[in-house]
Amino acid sequence: MCGIYCRVGVGSCSGNCSNLYNDANLKHRGPNSSQHLFKCNLPDGYCCYFSGHVLHLRGSLTPQPLQDKKGNVFLWNGEVFGGIEVSSNDNDSEIMFQHLTSCDEDHNILSVFSRVQGPWAFIYFQANNHSLWFGRDFFGRRSLLWEFSQDLTKCLSLSSVAECTPGSDWQEVPSSGVFKCDLYSCAKLKSVALTLYPWTTSPEFILKEEMLEQEQSQILNSFPKLKSVVISESKNLHTPVSPLNTKIPEEDAKLHSSSSKIQITVDNLRMLVTNEHKKNAQAFINVLNKSVQRRVLCLHRESNFVPEDEKKANVAVLFSGGIDSMILAVLADNHIPPEEPIDLLNVSFMQKTPNPTKLKKYMIGTSMLTPNMDIAASRSPFDVPDRITGQSGLKELKALRPLRTWNFVEINVTLEELKEMRNVSISHLVQPLGTVLDDSIGCAVWFASRGRGLLNINEKMTPYISTAKVVLTGIGADEQLAGYSRHRVRFDNLGYKGLLEELAMELNRISSRNLGRDDRVIGDHGKEARFPYLDEDVVTFLNTLPVWEKADLTLPRGIGEKFILRVAALELGLMSSCVLPKRAMQFGCRIAKMENSTEKASDKCSRLLPGLQD
Known part of the structure; x- marks a missing residue:
């Protein structure tokens, strides 16, 4: 388990994002390792500050954030219990990072998260196309919060735990799918542009399809400061569980539910x-x-x-x-x-x-x-x-x-x-x-x-x-x-x-x-x-x-x-x-x-x- 954090700034980023956050509460979550990373891409007009705090549970102790030679950055707060092979001596953060960095197309990244069994929240900076990916698993078993600001030095913040600052407006990232932020577009628009790749559901999954429009409307309403929010029609992020069996017996027994006098033994x-x-x-x-x-x-x-x-x-x-x-x-x-x-x-x-x-x-x-x-x-x-x-x-x-x-x-x-x-x-x-x-x-x-x-x-x-x-x-x-x-x-x-x-x-x-x-x-x-x-x-x-x-x-x-x-x-x-x-x-x-x-x-x-x- 980890405490993970990312702050995105656009425009005239001064490079002092690390001074904007007190990470004491994140350190409680990850007492075994703390590490920070600053990515500044001023020609393209954005800066990212990453902070990771690790609780060592499996494999070798692996400090976060992880970074490779291509400049990709990964923060992982999760456990892979199935779907992707992780041996007893491996660290799942490293395994997940290897899978993600081998992905060239969006649908490949979504395929990786479709396969993972277990709880997760993640933040992944994909350097070659200036994209910031993040999200929570289908059930939302790991915390991930976000905050949007008109202050361009911190227009988007993501964290396992909210900051204790006056006037902050942190909300839980919906577990409706995986989000992608085009940082290059953010720099050009001077605001946050997001794409949501929702979980695909079967029509038999009772209420899920009926609630989709309402759920998407709620997501859109939670972004008052955004100029661009797109819900993708992609069907590449697959729901990890089967549909609910909606069969009803021929004789619906609702009228008999209060009549039972069985002694509770x-x-x-x-x-x-x-x-x-x-x-x-x-x-x-x-x-x-x-x-x-x-x-x-x-x-x-x-x-x-x-x-x-x-x-x-x-x-x-x-x-x-x-x-x-x-x-x-x-x-x-x-x-x-x-x-x-x-x-x-x-x-x-x-x-x-x-x-x-x-x-x-x-x-x-x-x-x-x-x-x-x-x-x-x-x-x-x-x-x-x-x-x-x-x-x-x-x-x-x-x-x-x-x-x-x-x-x-x-x-x-x-x-x-x-x-x-x-x-x-x-x-x-x-x-x-x-x-x-x-x-x-x-x-x-x-x-x-x-x-x-x-x-x-x-x-x-x-x-x-x-x-x-x-x-x-x-x-x-x-x-x-x-x-x-x-x-x-x-x-x-x-x-x-x-x-x-x-x-x-x-x-x-x-x-x-x-x-x-x-x-x-x-x-x-x-x-x-x-x-x-x-x-x-x-x-x-x-x-x-x-x-x-x-x-x-x-x-x-x-x-x-x-x-x-x-x-x-x-x-x-x-x-x-x-x-x-x-x-x-x-x-x-x-x-x-x-x-x-x-x-x-x-x-x-x-x-x-x-x-x-x-």
Whole structure:
């Protein structure tokens, strides 16, 4: 992973672009190497400043930006997990640069990015035709922001993280395709000229074609200072996943979704599972297992000569004890060397007055309530729902995979620390997003991925800081498998057609709603977010299944949503976590209850504005 940055100036460029940017936040993302490069082409009237900050994860440490003898320059913030061959000893930045510099035509460059499987954001200066290429992968799993200015010395800026400067107007680069900027034309026009090469989609990809005109209009409207924006009709950038299966059963069961009285138990879930369900779940396990394998093995590890009791964790899981994170933990155990610990990062925000009734409810649901337990006496201000389910999940993992060292890291956050770190770091990282939901999720993920908490060692709570550079997150499971309450509402009102439309919309907007933000807040700790549920092969597999094989919303909450995932959990040997209902992170960790519980998630959040902290 890297922090990447480029600034383009046209006209009378003075050559001092490097003085215009404070790259401290980029260095957090790439602590192992920092390097800068200035390209000035005054005869053609433009200057470019490039800055790269590298987190070393695979192959040999390769400083960025990369430059070849022809003057081409490359910045890469991504991981190649498939599509282009990268051996275990290779660095994917070098491999990608080699592929790009061998391309003479635009369609060849687009073909390279069509083949890459994995998350990416990139900036590529093609010297021979004065072109600056940039973009994000189809899902937008890596952050890339842009800012346009009437100041010709910085008419276009690109960065992994926004600058903290008054009056700045950074926005996320849409993951709608790959962009090309003709720098020679920019110098002549004294403004930015862009071409967008959009992802090609199949007509069967529900909503994608219908939304294309609206999406393109939104892109055009985001360029108020531009004189030239062209959306290419090229069909050379191919969508990396298959179309969504839009088949609807003959009898749409929307009217029966609220009538089920099935008790939510593991035994009842098991009774509902047919051989066909098991077959699909096993196929799902196979493809997800390979996705996890790619993400836990593609990183540099310590020497084999390090004593086993001194081995440190290289991989962590954002862990609530819910089904998404439990399955990731089990599958990670399949591939991580057995002597290496796995960190389970569990975040909790302090409650003023824990509710004993609710606490008892959660403990009963996770089988943690023991006879004669005094709930009032044992409660802690950090006994939030995700802490309780996390502890229950830890017990399951220890029983199922007893040879692994599972580091359950209790990350406890007070209101004072939340306010301090939001003001110092988090509000800046969440930008340009700014809703109450962005604040809640951004803060929760930042504290969780920092990995600074307490570890139970020999029945003593001991301070612990996670050493993992890779953080697995379960995002993508709810979006594809109808895990949110809005999916059930759509199903109740419009049946399978409404549910399919909602699921299609989820993947279309996941880049702008979640992934760039999560990449920025996790990357701030010099760690890389990896998203196994959004692997191209996983998404393709799920897209091929009919919707009722993935989720059965005629069944009650805790069974019907993410049904295929619950069956997969049973097949893997999990128990109580199989029937835990979906609980949004902001409510599970209780950050949503910490400051202003009357706010709506979509409200603009004033707390994200620096200087407005209480």
